[in-house]
Amino acid sequence: MINLRGRIRCLFLLLSGSVFIPVFAFAQSNREMKKIFAEAESCNLFGENELANPLYLLLNNPDNYNIQYKIGTCYLNIQGEKEKAIPFLESAVMHSSYDAKINSFKEKRAPLDAYFFLARAYMINNELEKALSTFNKFKTLANETVKRGGMKNLAYIDQQIQACNNAISFVENPLAISKKIVSQEFSQGSINENPAVSFDGNTIVYTERRGLLNAIMFSKKIRNKWQSPIEINEQLKAGDDCSSCSLNGDGTVLFLYKEDNFDGNIYSAEYTNGKWTPIKKLNSNINTKFYESHASVSANGKSLYFTSNRNGGQGGLDIYLSEKDALGEWGPALNLGSAVNTEFNEDTPFITFNDSLLYFSSEGHKGMGGYDIFRSSGNGSKWQSPENLGFPLNSTDDDRFFQPFNNDLNGFYSITTDYKKKEIFYITLTNSRLNRIYELSGKYSLKDTVVTFDEKNVIYLTDKVTGDTIDTGYPDSKTGLYNFIVPTGLFRLLYTAPGYYPQRLDTAIIKGTPSRTIHLKDIILDKNPPVVYEKLDLSDIPVVDRIDPEILIKNLRVYDVTDNDQQDTTILYYTVQVMALFNPVDISYFKYVSDIKVFYNDIDKFYRYTTGVFLDKAEAYAHRDDLFSKGYPDDLFIKKVTRGTAEKSVPSQRYYSIQLKATGAQVEISKTFPGLTGVRETKEIDGMYHYLYGRYSSADEAKTALQRKQFLEFKDAFVREISILIKK
Template sequence: MVKLRVIFISLQLQLLTLVITPVGASAQSSEEMKKIFAQAESYFLYEEFELANQLYILLDSPDNMNIKYKIGTCYLNIPGEKEKSIPFLEDAVKTASYDSKTESFKETRAPLDSYFSLAKAYMINNELEKGLNTLQTFNKLARETTSKGGMKNLEFIDQQIQACKNAIQFKANPVVFSKKTLGSDFRQGSINDNPAVSYDGNTIAYTERRGIVNVIFFSKKERGKWQPPIEITAEINAGEDCSTCSLNSDGTELFLYKTDNYDGAIYSSNYVNGAWTPIRKLNKNINTKFYESHASINADGKKLYFTSNRDGGHGNLDIYVSEKEATGDWGPAVNLGAAINTPYNEDTPFITHNDSVLYFSSEGHSSMGGYDIFKSQKIGSVWKTPSNLGYPVNSTDDDKFFQPVNNGLNAYYSMTTDYKKKDIFYLSMGITEVSQLFEIKGKFSLSDTTLAFDENYAVHLLNRTSGDTLDVGYPNKITGLYNFIVTPGEFKLVYTGIGYLSQTIDTTILQDNATLSLNIDVSLKRDTAFKKVIPPPIVYDKINLSEIPTVAAIDTSILIRNMKVNDISDRNVLDSDILYYTVQVIALHNPVDVSYFKYITDMRVMYNDVDKFYRYTTGRFMTREEAYSLRLELIRKGYPEEIFIKKVSK
């Protein structure tokens, strides 16, 4: 979804004079009004609703229902002012017509969509019966247009009618939770949004919205208390259009969304030696010519869940997952499927620490209006039907960016507190007051091997009384460690693995338990009756680097200059100066075709003006051990042993 914004500087200067002159529409010439309308339409198109509304109000008149529709729609998209849309939209529907040319300056009739906007305004203002009646009227009128070519996406009207009915039901059965603020240091701005928290709970980053300008902050927790947030917008070179998305396990990698001229893309920044690096765009498996809006990484750093409206999805924005390859870069995207993705929009996915529950926002499923927050549990490789978190966590407006912690028992969430005011809260789900949390943890092992774990090995946490599955955890792929965060209760833990005998342990945790953690180590025994089919090993062809064809010019998008590349044994480079470790595949005086390098998706070319070498490198790692693992993987896939680990510094 590529959009190019056109800004008319001379027109804006003329309009500024008109805006600050206290004259109404009747006192302005037709040409002046056309210029105001044109600029308002430009702002409206690019969703800068506050700027657009200031101009539309200059054009407001009793008989122009199209302008009233525009004003109402702008108010509907301005936080804290949405209820102001109702009187304008109530007027607009009086002349609403299917064939209204709403983008024309001469048009005075409102479009038929006015009914939909009015229904949404009623729902947001909690006038649900009015919203339902208006949607039903809109549905009837929209279907009468079939003889004229018909309106599109009529099924979405049906979905919104059901959402309104859902809202009535959810509001009659509110869910219970408690909330507390993070302190006055986190309330310096009016709108504090998108709280991203590391899995270890010790780092937070968030976005302060100042009109159309976004400012990025981060804070560290020391001795259990958040320190005053520090602005890092300039440090990471974020510009004015970045928003926080997520943090990795230990808070050293931050993912962000950047508008990128309305194209939408995902970037990341690393925390190195006490400072954040400038943001860099993720590879083409994540970012496409389409629109990407959010990304979050799982606890072990091997999976990235993100949203995109690329071709081949189930609706508009869909949720995808990408796994980290041996090169250290992100692999091909896989759609999560119809269990998660609907014909509508999904956004802001987060996976819990134990990789078992996905929290995300959706306009589909059992939404009560706009985006609602849902959760879905993963059993093996199958996602269960998502459940709505309920009211008042969700509302009839758009509800996004629910950052779960403690495997979903708690969350960081930005909520409206006053007129044009949003604060970040720490939520405790299912309880009216913050009670003591306990940890069940341990080491999952196999009696006869130390192989790396995958999704075939799991720990199921059940309610011992009801038998309901409360959570499913997966042991760390390398260490076998697992954990659950629970409130007091009676539990059953079932440990399973393909080819091994399952094991069950019952345990009880009381409110006055002597310790806050319970350690349970389990070793599964081999099931001698199980027979595993072992596929034949993959044999890779040898790769002859001397056969790489040269090219006339290097692709500048992968070219890196002004960086020092040294041998791993070079002692003249201080450890504090090393930016990262990489694997050098080949060094040549002439540029070559990078498509020749099989199994490498993140090739970067380091050029040195002194020795005139093009160094073809892959992978960016914080430790030489990770780079060494990649080197061995490439050799296994056919590359010669004459590929080397290098350290890169400024």
């Protein structure tokens, strides 16, 4: 990495140039221009493109095609600005030469490989026909240089030509995926990358790119919610040139890549007593005088998959395997062989929990351009030919660092969402193909206010034909921009926010629609003047002898909703469960609803009091939110209704509650649990007084309730199943 003194020198020149451009433009001397060129070259040498490019721009003029080449290649390596490379490189190739001396200040010609970088720029911008034409032109010109020594690595041109053809095929046959932002808490910075997640799913470490610096961010999941991330560079003593690589099974061992002045090495740190230890360099079986870029560990902590460009490999970066020996040290490295490794680069390998699937990125194999994400089945050193994960996970640009989760079902992945903005998403892989996909994009805002959007600002995407909720999205926390990836079909978007009237927008995408990006009209939600409702206390609702047969339903079943409901053909509709009790109660206590239906079955003996019939799950959630705003307690759940089965009735009196506290002596409920109504005291066979809240028909219901703010102060609270332990 470039040293701090060098950075300050580059920054000083940038600031000077930006302040004094009018004088500089007319009065610059040849000596000053040479100095600027030398500093730009220094920054460029160290890969500091965002520092080098403004310096090159100061030197730009229409007749200097070498400078235009350098500007173009800088843009091609700057996140969010790659398309700006095209006009500079288009100009550069018109005056390019094999023998151009590009490191000379006097050189005005561009090098011949300007054609290659122009083709890559076209490719990244999805102008694939132009890319193919330019790659073929470059290949012809490069072959003409053979008599003069020839250009190197010409096989990579053929690889990119094939990648262009692959890209056309992959885009026409996209993979069906769904995605959601992992947490708005992880969107504090602009570029959030390299999500390393423990196998148990309770720890995440990722890298926030802050210009020239890297911040290592750490978060734990508590009660199924990610906590605000903290920066751990100081704990790790890692400097600013580290990037997150992977975590072990329980999130107590972290592997990192450290640039080390372009040497590239792998380090590890341990999480003990609530903090991270300083990083420690792995042994010489892993780190060598060559370049090591990534490492990930198996679930049992005994196998390490890492990348290195050491001698003896297939070419470029290869993936290696090291096993932990009896002394706990990493043993000799084994190359995974030609099934996985190619003559080009492989990077960011991850092994799944069951050790049967290897996910990695490669510039070889059958890709779309740059690095693509692949997976291969096998184990140890024996692997099958890898499968490309396809479009839209892969693109014509570099795609790296897909962290698999739940074996081959899910993953964590950083995706560009806006200009110089990348956020971490939770991906669900369906392993099925769509005919053709499109991007729905738009802007969401609230009238008369400027806010930072969060998880409360929900956009539901539904299929108008089936009523299924296809995806749930959120606007960018600062800009309000959003997007969905969809196939052809009829869609409805439902925009919601607390205290605002929801809006709907219908759209249709028919086969043959020419543009892949559909720009929807801007949505502005109007304020819904708040009506203050008294908080309803349903804990003491009167019991009645029986339920009115007109509203009692016994031939249908009610279940918790899941993420896979859209594939469930047995669902009749969705409804909102207001309460679930063992007794029939007076339904007149349920204010503001006039359509209460009561479901009952002999299996769990619960009377389930529900309101609403919705074919669209999103509308059921909107109805529940409306009840919340009218004073209903937080213990309302969305349920799916299906036809009853002929299963044998097994009487049961079990239910679930939140245990807030257990004490040897009785406490005063109103003082100990202020703000909570309906807390129950039970004395159990252990002689202790147990304080319980709520009656839930499933553990999932209770766990959802436990995540709410009102329970956060009760550190010992947990969900428990209630059975015959209770005495009184």
